[in-house]
Amino acid sequence: MEGTVDGFRYGVVTPVAAYLMACLGGALGLRCIVRTLLSHESWKPGWLALGAASIGCGIWTMHFIAMIGFQVVETRIRYDVGLTVLSLAVAIVVVGIGVFIVGYRGASTLNLSFAGVITGLGVAAMHYLGMAALHLNGTIHYDPAIVALSVVIAIVAATAALWAAVTIRGFLTSLGASLIMGVAVTGMHYTGMSAVSVHVHSRLGGSWAGDSPTSLLLPMLLGPAIFLLLAGVVVMFDPLLVLGDGDWNRRPASAARTAPQSDSLFEDQEKKASREDQERRVVQARAPQDPHWAAPRGPQR
Template structure:
């Protein structure tokens, strides 16, 4: 065995999945708000919040929680900070592009759903493989092409299904299911992508540059908390204003 994806136990899979579900469900709720907003500036604001929730928390934070279990037994694993930061930026930007295509109009259209699902699914892959580019080991990292292709298909199909669930059924449970489906897309893609990894280790090589994953875990969780707090407040405020009764006018 050249690497272990579950060095900290299977519980990490559950934590990674739940993190992804929370980020994705909140982001999809923001997407729904964007589609029901007439003002174009407000719509872009909602889509930006959705991209931060899905791309920043649902994808990026989930990835690094799952990577806590990644190890090369007996050999160090380090992370390049600049590449790690780039993976976060690309994730949010790519998700925003996909949601922009899907949420730019309030009327449903299959072509926008399919293109938005494609771009959002590809965003998951862009983040994962850019994040893996940041991984530094004693040796080199390669990939099994068929497994990489499977990871792309999983992400695109499930992301498209999640977007459809968000708007096609105007009920709470299907919308919650959208977050579960999207979380499954991100988590399933991650572990499929990790199954595609082929390491070529060289114990005699110099220790890799970079930092350990635990060194930047605390700031990541602080950023994730902020990334969730703003959309949550926005969604709750929007819901409250929508549900508040209209003032009674005197005759």
């Protein structure tokens, strides 16, 4: 029989929490990518890796927080630990490929499109791999058209996020981009979940083996959540990441103003030395002819 699928078991709590985690991961990831663009002296591989891990952890955490609110009324749900962890690795690695493409090859239209497709497919793969980790007393079916739509949303969201990372430099504008990215990623998740239908094997499945989703997911969510908090600390302690301007790579304005003055001072000193040298030659030329002539003294200091 067809199971009763409910993706909002706890009301708006899980969607809002999932959205906030997606925004946090996106914001940290975008700032880390911008960091490599603002300062050529920064350690680019490290910042790009931190950005990819932040975005990947944010997406993965968003997915499984949302899944805490997912239930099939007629059967209990459990998760395969191996596939759940593998979905996290896929999210970080594939997002990292897209981030490194943009970080090293530039933000041309071709590079952004290629990186966006790879990253979007990685986000979709993480989602459906996470769904494959779900076990219940029934069979999960998907609507192909809605699945395709969710993949398109993932690709568009990933491309927009990478474009924002290389185009938007200011802190507030990056924050706004991360909020939009959170909407897109969370929308992709719930679009994919709307494609789900479950055929329950028997009515006896209500007591089918398996712990509650929270007994597994909550402990597993602690690691990525702590990582995101630590990444946030790294970002907040780097002034360039917070301010988001490129002034650190340019000569300070005060130095620019004093440079012409310093140059003119050197020119004046050279002219003065030249005049003193000419006077010295005159003194040397007149001294043998006029023994009573006294050499002029230099300026009193």
